[in-house]
Amino acid sequence: MRLPLLAAATAAALFLLAAPASAQTESEPACNAGDAEACFYTGAEYAQGMGVLEDKQKAVTYFLKACDGGIPDGCSTSGVLIRAGEGNLEKDVIKGVEYQERACAMGHVDGCEWALGNRISATSEAYDLKKAIATARAGCEAGVEKACSWGRNWSWDGSKGKYPDMINMIDAGWFAERDCAKGDIMGCYIAEQAYANPESVAFDAAKGLKYSLINCNDKGNEGSCRNVGGVYLDIGEEKLGTEYMRKACGMGHEEACIVAADWERYLAExxxxxxxxxxxxxxxxxxxxxxxxxxxxxxxxxxxxxxxxxxxxxxxxxxxxxxxxxxxxxxxxxxxxxxxxxxxxxxxxxxxxxxxxxxxxxxxxxxxxxxxxxxxxxxxGSSAPRYSSSSSAPSAPQSSVLSASDAAAQTREKYRWAHCTMKGSNQSAAVCQ
Structure with a gap:
């Protein structure tokens, strides 16, 4: 919408440059009749003096009408003008950024870039890291890919340490899930790290297992295959766990090779x-x-x-x-x-x-x-017959990835529940009975 609207506004400007000023612009009647797109054109006409006297305040009034009518360019352009204090407008960086945040939440790429750039800049009057995350979430939900990746990087490692106060595993997991859904390898990796680690504040057994499986089966990550194998062994899915350990071994995970061999020997016994x-x-x-x-x-x-x-x-x-x-x-x-x-x-x-x-x-x-x-x-003339137990079982290898603590037992049950309720119906598995 933004480029066609601006292009149309520019074309109108060239046509009307020599025209005398009038009481209202060409698009104003349609705007007053409720046409949000016409309101944007009206704002552009007042902003550039197209057939009327230039009036930035009045321009913003119409741009905001367009914004309220669902035109993100109206929000974003209002933000640009107010942030700079152009013409007869009073400069207000914070208010300008807020309008650009509205545009961002409507899927406006430039609105996201301008708003987020100000929110993370310590030299900007609108500097606010918490609001940066909230804006990135809104933009990400609206489909702005950069908002997703920026929010993910800030939350995961502070964008490699630049913004340590923004690190938050719950936020990192949220952004990473959305990136992973688009096939982003880093997004899938961070989602697994955020959700699969029992020590993470964002720990979620169902999501952790989901993203570990994605990274193992779809992305070919040996560590993820080893993690999946460890989870399955812990919850009693011994054959499945051994298969994933062997898969991790085949990808080069040496420790998984040892675990796989031990469990294969046990299962054979x-x-x-x-x-x-x-x-x-x-x-x-x-x-x-x-x-x-x-x-x-x-x-x-x-x-x-x-x-x-x-x-x-x-x-x-x-x-x-x-x-x-x-x-x-x-x-x-x-x-x-x-x-x-x-x-x-x-x-x-x-x-x-x-x-x-x-x-x-x-x-x-x-x-x-x-x-x-x-x-x-x-x-x-001989000793009496002796009996022995026919049901004595071989000793299982000690390869648990969880300790015997109460917390580990709770984690194990969460993973068991996740496995048994996962799409694909594992309810018939022995550990789910």
């Missing part, structure tokens, strides 16, 4: 353990399904050495009324492994039914350390 458990479960389930309860108990006792599977097989036999399939020696072993409870009761009942007279003598009563095994050796 977990997978192997799970496979062993699945094979054991299948062995017992297949025998039970086939009605071979005695074989199921014997397999659990002598091949698997699994108390968990022995219990499952014995209780299945009891439920099926098939305790008679279990060998007497295996009943003794069950009594030894289960000093009390439903398995022990079932074994004792079956031994009593067989008339062995040994029910209750394994695992209770006078059973001093080693006596049960000694009796077993007397009966069978």
């Amino acid at each position: 977990v997978a192997a353990r799970d496979a062993r458990i699945a094979a054991r479960d299948k062995a017992i389930n297949d025998l039970v399904s086939a009605g071979r309860y005695g074989d199921a108990v014997a397999t659990a006792l002598h091949q698997l050495g699994s108390k968990e599977h022995a219990q499952k097989a014995a209780l299945a036999a009891r439920s099926a009324g098939a305790m008679g399939q279990i060998q007497t020696a295996d009943l003794y072993a069950l009594a030894l492994w289960f000093p009390s409870g439903s398995v022990r009761a079932a074994a004792d009942a079956e031994m009593s039914a067989r008339g062995t007279g040994l029910e209750g003598t394994f695992g209770t009563g006078t059973n001093e350390p080693g006596m049960a095994d000694a009796r077993w050796k007397d009966l069978y």
Whole structure:
């Protein structure tokens, strides 16, 4: 709007230079009828004496009418004239800058530059760093890219230390988000730094994870990939966290290589353990399904050495009324492994039914350390079967990026919530259940 309006005003000036002064300008009737654009032309005509006597005060009156009508050039031009005190205007730098700030908030690039230049200049009467940030925000929201980048740089590092009083992580994050949305690499980086650091006053787990992922996946930043991996490992997304650590490693992050290798080793051990458990479960389930309860108990006792599977097989036999399939020696072993409870009761009942007279003598009563095994050796010539836990898990690597403090626990939960509610639906993930 600004250049066409000024060009039109200049053309009108050339046409009217020789014309005698009149009571009103050519555009004035249309302005008085409510045409905001005509008000700008009227202001230009009074400012330059186009068909009327030059009158800067009257010009500003019409420029401000245009401004109020949504013409940013009207705001900005008023600011220029008042700031300089041109013609019959009283110089007022602060008021002039305020009009230019209005123009900036309407998306006027020059208005932003003039207003912000005065707000950050210690030699200007309008010097005010807080208002500079507010104006930059308004201009940024109105689509002025320079307002976004200036506000971001001032808030992030004081524009490399020139304005240390302007450093503010909350403001830096706000500006950086908007720059990042336009594909600006620095904007994405600052957004991550402002939001992902738990020690930052602007910390926001959801935004921190969002911008860390953008910088890792879209910008190829190795540190961001390492950060994402650390967050996922902390919240229990071990496979996903390991994948991002490996990705960071592939980009050259040495520490991530070590972490990735440790977790890959651990996950392989977990997978192997799970496979062993699945094979054991299948062995017992297949025998039970086939009605071979005695074989199921014997397999659990002598091949698997699994108390968990022995219990499952014995209780299945009891439920099926098939305790008679279990060998007497295996009943003794069950009594030894289960000093009390439903398995022990079932074994004792079956031994009593067989008339062995040994029910209750394994695992209770006078059973001093080693006596049960000694009796077993007397009966069978070998030591009694031993059991081990089939569900013991490998030890996970210690690679947390958070401490064990309450604050860290709260941060971890915030990141967990962010992950589980992030677009893309992670709600089915185990850590989200």
